[in-house]
Amino acid sequence: xxxxxxxxxxxxxxxxxxxxxxxxxxxxxxxxxxxxxxxxxxxxxxxxxxxxxxxxxxxxxxxxxxxxxxxxxxxxxxxxxxxxxxxxxxxxxxxxxxxxxxxxxxxxxxxxxxxxxxxxxxxxxxxxxxxxxxxxxxxxxxxxxxxxxxxxxxxxxxxxxxxxxxxxxxxxxxxxxxxxxxxxxxxxxxxxxxxxxxxxxxxxxxxxxxxxxxxxxxxxxxxxxxxxxxxxxxxxxxxxxxxxxxxxxxxxxxxxxxxxxxxxxxxxxxxxxxxxxxxxxxxxxxxxxxxxxxxxxxxxxxxxxxxxxxxxxxxxxxxxxxxxxxxxxxx
Amino acid sequence: xxxxxxxxxxxxxxxxxxxxxxxxxxxxxxxxxxxxxxxxxxxxxxxxxxxxxxxxxxxxxxxxxxxxxxxxxxxxxxxxxxxxxxxxxxxxxxxxxxxxxxxxxxxxxxxxxxxxxxxxxxxxxxxxxxxxxxxxxxxxxxxxxxxxxxxxxxxxxxxxxxxxxxxxxxxxxxxxxxxxxxxxxxxxxxxxxxxxxxxxxxxxxxxxxxxxxxxxxxxxxxxxxxxxxxxxxxxxxxxxxxxxxxxxxxxxxxxxxxxxxxxxxxxxxxxxxxxxxxxxxxxxxxxxxxxxxxxxxxxxxxxxxxxxxxxxxxxxxxxxxxxxxxxxxxx
DNA sequence: TGCGCTTAGGTACACGTTTAACTAACGCGA
DNA sequence: TCGCGTTAGTTAAACGTGTACCTAAGCGCA
Numbered sequence: 001x002x003x004x005x006x007x008x009x010x011x012x013x014x015x016x017x018x019x020x021x022x023x024x025x026x027x028x029x030x031x032x033x034x035x036x037x038x039x040x041x042x043x044x045x046x047x048x049x050x051x052x053x054x055x056x057x058x059x060x061x062x063x064x065x066x067x068x069x070x071x072x073x074x075x076x077x078x079x080x081x082x083x084x085x086x087x088x089x090x091x092x093x094x095x096x097x098x099x100x101x102x103x104x105x106x107x108x109x110x111x112x113x114x115x116x117x118x119x120x121x122x123x124x125x126x127x128x129x130x131x132x133x134x135x136x137x138x139x140x141x142x143x144x145x146x147x148x149x150x151x152x153x154x155x156x157x158x159x160x161x162x163x164x165x166x167x168x169x170x171x172x173x174x175x176x177x178x179x180x181x182x183x184x185x186x187x188x189x190x191x192x193x194x195x196x197x198x199x200x201x202x203x204x205x206x207x208x209x210x211x212x213x214x215x216x217x218x219x220x221x222x223x224x225x226x227x228x229x230x231x232x233x234x235x236x237x238x239x240x241x242x243x244x245x246x247x248x249x250x251x252x253x254x255x256x257x258x259x260x261x262x263x264x265x266x267x268x269x270x271x272x273x274x275x276x277x278x279x280x281x282x283x284x285x286x287x288x289x290x291x292x293x294x295x296x297x298x299x300x301x302x303x304x305x306x307x308x309x310x311x312x313x314x315x316x317x318x319x320x321x322x323x324x325x326x327x328x329x330x331x
Numbered sequence: 332x333x334x335x336x337x338x339x340x341x342x343x344x345x346x347x348x349x350x351x352x353x354x355x356x357x358x359x360x361x362x363x364x365x366x367x368x369x370x371x372x373x374x375x376x377x378x379x380x381x382x383x384x385x386x387x388x389x390x391x392x393x394x395x396x397x398x399x400x401x402x403x404x405x406x407x408x409x410x411x412x413x414x415x416x417x418x419x420x421x422x423x424x425x426x427x428x429x430x431x432x433x434x435x436x437x438x439x440x441x442x443x444x445x446x447x448x449x450x451x452x453x454x455x456x457x458x459x460x461x462x463x464x465x466x467x468x469x470x471x472x473x474x475x476x477x478x479x480x481x482x483x484x485x486x487x488x489x490x491x492x493x494x495x496x497x498x499x500x501x502x503x504x505x506x507x508x509x510x511x512x513x514x515x516x517x518x519x520x521x522x523x524x525x526x527x528x529x530x531x532x533x534x535x536x537x538x539x540x541x542x543x544x545x546x547x548x549x550x551x552x553x554x555x556x557x558x559x560x561x562x563x564x565x566x567x568x569x570x571x572x573x574x575x576x577x578x579x580x581x582x583x584x585x586x587x588x589x590x591x592x593x594x595x596x597x598x599x600x601x602x603x604x605x606x607x608x609x610x611x612x613x614x615x616x617x618x619x620x621x622x623x624x625x626x627x628x629x630x631x632x633x634x635x636x637x638x639x640x641x642x643x644x645x646x647x648x649x650x651x652x653x654x655x656x657x658x659x660x661x662x
Numbered sequence: 663t664g665c666g667c668t669t670a671g672g673t674a675c676a677c678g679t680t681t682a683a684c685t686a687a688c689g690c691g692a
Numbered sequence: 693t694c695g696c697g698t699t700a701g702t703t704a705a706a707c708g709t710g711t712a713c714c715t716a717a718g719c720g721c722a
Contacts, residue, residue, distance in 0.1 A: 051446045
């Protein structure tokens with residue numbers, strides 16, 4: 001069907017090796033006339049190299065696999081987009097998989113990555129613990145983004161966000177606006193993910209001489225729905241004038257709850273989010289939040305991975321991104 | 332590195348053909364003992380078939396390529412997610428590319444699809460006209476989703492949304508709520524995409540005996556930003572009590588503008604969107620909109636494509652989805 | 663005995679590339 | 693004349709599978 005190197009070779013009256021050399025710019029040793037003939041035939045037949053065959057022999061697929069829990073989550077959408085852009089810029093293609101935050105699904109995807117011989121793997125934040133045994137067997141370089149992982153030989157990059165600092169800054173921002181009763185919403189309470197943010201929150205409070213009140217804390221999951229439900233619950237059981245949300249979806253949920261109860265934002269209750277997803281400035285009340293530079297972190301992670309793949313012997317890259325508060329209308 | 336069929340064959344003392352047969356369940360003709368030996372060795376070496384090699388010989392990659400203008404747009408995020416789910420369910424993997432709505436980029440992606448020997452292509456809505464010449468040369472089955480395309484031999488599926496009906500219903504919904512001055516926001520004015528929706532809008536108006544007023548129409552692009560800007564402009568130049576937006580992002584933009592000008596939704600101005608992206612119920616004012624069954628349409632399109640790929644000679648599938656109004660808080 | 667069928671598996675090529683190693687022709691200096 | 697270095701290619705193997713076709717043994721049966 002599609003033209004192959006053989007077709008070109010036959011018509012040009014040369015061997016496939018010659019064609020291959022010309023097409024790969026390894027043609028220092030090829031005559032000018034032959035080169036031209038091959039090149040023009042390639043164009044004429046509109047030849048496209050079969051990457052399957054090529055990858056098979058070169059043992060490089062120029063594909064990198066990405067695993068996220070759910071691309072519908074705007075944070076991951078944005079992250080994936082930036083990874084994909086960065087990858088393409090360097091001649092790589094991405095294969096994106098949704099793990100649903102379920103270990104078995106992630107494992108299946110990793111296995112499939114192995115079968116497709118991806119050159120590298122990007123692991124985005126998730127609460128499931130990566131199957132290091134499988135990863136080890138796969139021998140494919142891995143970069144983790146805000147994701148805890150055990151010791152792993154082929155871990156070649158780590159890009160983390162300084163959650164403590166982010167939470168600290170968000171809380172401090174609220175305190176500076178005069179708030180003292182500040183609720184705190186986050187994900188799974190036992191994960192370090194949440195613990196570390198909580199410590200940032202506490203630091204800011206104690207620095208300001210405000211007592212920590214456990215009644216103001218609600219930690220369960222990073223979903224919109226929980227932000228809504230927790231806010232309603234807070235409203236019923238305690239008093240506060242601000243909510244510090246550990247991601248933007250929680251903040252969006254909180255704002256719906258506040259409106260349902262007739263509370264104005266920010267007059268009656270201030271809200272700050274975390275992530276700065278691209279939606280946050282677009283909301284009816286553009287959301288104050290903590291910018292964690294999503295696109296930048298995706299780019300950095302991808303570049304680290306590809307640097308490793310392209311340059312022979314490279315060492316582990318570790319970057320931590322410090323987020324900053326962006327104040328909009330909700331605080 | 333990774334175990335191959337050869338490794339298994341050697342250890343089992345059989346030929347690679349035998350191993351291949353066992354592993355592919357073509358083993359009616361293989362002895363039970365041999366089968367077990369092969370199977371257990373495969374497990375032991377944790378063998379994963381090399382899909383590159385396999386695809387090379389079978390001429391089936393079990394990959395389908397998807398092109399969307401921009402996955403950051405929630406409509407496309409949701410669409411891609413549902414296509415991916417549907418594809419995996421049937422043993423296919425997806426390769427997602429962003430065209431930015433630029434013809435050259437789309438062409439590059441299509442070429443790359445050819446190189447990767449994808450089995451089928453899913454083309455999502457976009458204003459650029461597909462490169463049918465290239466598509467023709469590629470000889471890869473294509474399914475279009477809400478996308479105009481010229482005659483094309485390997486077009487095997489079309490799933491469209493009845494935009495006219497959607498726009499008609501949205502307008503009618505507004506009229507039933509008592510509105511008579513209804514603004515209309517949509518994308519590129521000359522595209523049939525917008526024209527057809529406009530006709531639905533006009534039909535509803537004339538049916539209700541309301542005169543069409545061109546001053547209430549603003550068509551340019553389907554971006555949040557334009558929704559915001561157009562609403563401000565409308566507010567400055569005319570009067571109206573409702574806005575009919577031809578996608579949800581426009582509606583979100585419109586609502587920001589209304590809030591900036593101190594207008595309450597829906598008391599001072601009602602707003603209806605189109606698409607029913609997953610975000611629309613989550614907004615501070617859960618958005619009334621027209622549900623176009625995004626996930627369903629992705630699934631239908633993907634299934635149509637794979638039906639074609641799996642069953643030998645199938646004919647073109649054409650589905651049109653009729654959207655329905657979902658009334659929430661903004662009308 | 664000769665024939666055919668069944669069972670169990672092997673042989674060998676193909677898929678489309680890349681690449682190390684080889685060759686053939688030529689020119690040139692000693 | 694011989695040897696050597698260039699130049700411009702070619703040959704052949706390899707990557708990991710799938711599969712059409714072959715073989716060989718065993719058995720039943722006329």
